Amino acid sequence: MGESANHVADLSAAEKRELLAQLLTEKAAGSLQIPAEACHFDLFPEVQQLHQQQEQIQLLGIQNPYFSTHTGTALNTTTIAGRELINFATYNYLGLSGHPIVSAAAKEAIDCYGTSVSASRVASGEKPLHLELEHSIAKLIGVEDCVTFVAGHATNVTTISHLFGPNDLILYDALSHNSVIQGCQLSGARAIAFPHSNSAALETLLQKQRQQYRRVLIVIEGIYSADGDIPPLPDFIKLKQRYKTFLMVDEAHSIGVLGQHGRGISEYFGIDPTDVDVWMGTLSKSFASCGGYIAGSKTLVDYLKCTAPGFVYSIGMSPANTAAALAALEQLSAEPERVAQLHERSQFFLELARSKGLNTGTSQHSAIVPVIVGDTLKAFRLSQILFQMGINVQPMIYPSVPKNEDRLRFFISCLHTEDQLRTTVSAVSAALEQIDHEDAP
Missing domain, CATH: 3.90.1150.10 (Aspartate Aminotransferase, domain 1)
Structure with missing residues (x-):
């Protein structure tokens, strides 16, 4: 005991303050009543259940x-x-992943631009291929413009959460993809699921809720990924117009698949693509690549390019993925x-x-x-x-x-x-x- 006291006595004032702070910290930590499962991953109830x-x-x-x-x-x-x-466990619907022309385009892009654009497109990652791909997607769908993202899931999350927020309402199909639900949650808007593909139930919700909110978004999919069914798009367009809402269609599984030329659900039903405000799709399925896109009006696309966090703060699509998707679109037209x-x-x-x-x-x-x-x-x-x-x-x-x-x-x-x-x-x-x-x- 005497030696410890002498040791403390020999410390400088600064060292004494440091020792006191350490002792107080250890005492405080010892008094905390924190269960082990709150600070160890292997004890998480969710992990143990898995x-x-x-x-x-x-x-x-x-x-x-x-x-x-x-x-x-x-x-x-x-x-x-x-x-x-x-x-039967691949999204390669059109067999374009592995197509020699698509593979050759990806290899050529690497030779020309490297394996990464090495920056966000806002900073210095913009390549001619990006603009060519976006122009081709917009032309295929039949709208003014398009912006591409590095991941399909992130495309929905960042777009929905960025365009809508408090004082807004999002009405989404009960069988919507996780990326739609995550986007709704992060937006801060009120989100309500309506019964699957049930436009009558949706209208009932709109009659009760529309006037209470600033902006309202309706979200459906072109083909539902678990069931393989198609929603009655014309009915949803009528509701969007009647109640002055926005309509978003996730075409992850329908672009390249539906319609005589693979232009998606708008071609399948023969509707005007500009009647839908936000077209979303992925490049990892019919288009033999990786990433996602939002297509619609030039105003929408310009705004997302300048402000959407998932685009502004993310690297641009890699040269190989961009070129592969572009070549796949060309093959869709050629074959x-x-x-x-x-x-x-x-x-x-x-x-x-x-x-x-x-x-x-x-x-x-x-x-x-x-x-x-x-x-x-x-x-x-x-x-x-x-x-x-x-x-x-x-x-x-x-x-x-x-x-x-x-x-x-x-x-x-x-x-x-x-x-x-x-x-x-x-x-x-x-x-x-x-x-x-x-x-x-």
Whole structure:
């Protein structure tokens, strides 16, 4: 004790103050009643719940179908651990990812501009390719202008949260993508989900709510990614005009897919594209690249380019991705038969599945066909059996889909052959019979 006292006595005034501050800090920290799960990731209840779910699946002898490593290009077939499988887990609807002209364009862009534009486009990352791509997208859709973002999810989040805020109302479809919901939450606006594709229910909401808010946004999708169904766009346009709101359409899964020329849901219904205020789409599906876009009036695009955080404070799209998307758009125009074949193959698969008694829900005229089994474990088991039979398709489970609507989701490509589609439907039917037989008392 005496030695400690002598030690303190020998300290300078500054050192004594530092020691006192340290002791007080340690005392304060010791008195804090903070549960361990509040400061350790591995003790988060959410993390532990995930681990429990993973352990339960392993105990049942089911392999995790997610995060499998694929080699080669994601086409109508894929290779996993040296096995080639029929592939239904890729968005490569038009088979343009891996197209020699698209790949060559990406390589040429790297040779010309490098692998990164190395800055935000506002600063010094603007390249001629960016403007060419945006002009081509706007022309395809039939609107004045377009702006591209580095990620599809971020496109919705930054656009919705930036254009709308307190005193505003956002009415979004109950089956909207997570990126739409995140954008609504970050906006600070009041957000209300309306029943899926139900324009009558939406009008009831507008009658009650429209006058209470400054701006109102209605958000729908061109094709819904879990169900493969199409909303009645003309009905939503009428409501937008009647109640003086904005209308936004997320075309992630419909651009390049719907319409005779792949121009999306506006071509499918034959409406004037300028009747929709905000067209959103992604470049990672039909357009064989990565990123997203907003298309519409020049005023809208100019404002987003100058002020949207996800654009102003983010790097520009890479040269390779920009060139790939631009080349894919050119091939869409040069090879319209890809769209026609996609329509034929998708309808063939849908009708064949229904003829076998499979529950395909509300899917129609799209490249997305679910097979709904209604149970999480059954969806996992079905996916595993099909994998063993040489078919790669992923399960979708709650909360990605509503409870008791667990399913396998099949993405159809124009590259799929009729033999591959017949083989797959027969395999699904046989696998479900096997599961039902195993579960029989």
